[in-house]
Amino acid sequence: MTFPYTGWVLMPSFTPKQEKFVSPYGFGDEQKEWHRTEKHKLVHVDSIYFCKAAAIYAGNQRLRDQQAALDKKQANINKRRAALEKAAGESKP
Template structure:
C-alpha cells in the first residue's frame, strides 16, 4: 500500500468518515494525518463497505442481546414458578 491514502472508518456513533492515512505502524495499524492509530480491520476501502460492516456488527450485537433476553426470560419463569410453589 502506498501512503498517503484515504480510507473509511466508522466513528463510535457508527457514522462513516473518510480518513487520510499517512504511514503504517507495525503490521496491524495505520496512522491518520491527525496521529490517530487505526487497526487495519477497521479501515474500509469505500463508504459502502464501512456501512455494510457497521450493519453486520449491529446485527451481531442484536443477536447477542436476543440470546441474553431469552436467558433472562427463562430465569424469570423459573423464579415465578418457584414463587408459585412457595405460596401456602
C-alpha cells in the same frame, strides 16, 4: 500498502468518515496491524474500509451481531424470570 492512502472508518457513533492514512504504526508484525491518520489517530487495519458502502455494510453487520447478543441475553433473563416465578408459585400453600 503504499502510503498515503485514503480509507473509510466508522466513528463511535457509527457515522462513516473518510480518513487519510499516512504511515504504518508499530514494529515488526505490529506495523501491519495499525495505520496512522494525518491527524495522528491510530486505526486497526480491520476497521479501515475501501469505500463508504463497505463501511456502512460492516456497521450494519456489527449492529446485527450486537442485536443477536442482546436477544440471547433477553432469552436468558426470561428463563430465569420463569424459574423464579415457578419457584414462587410452588412455595404458595
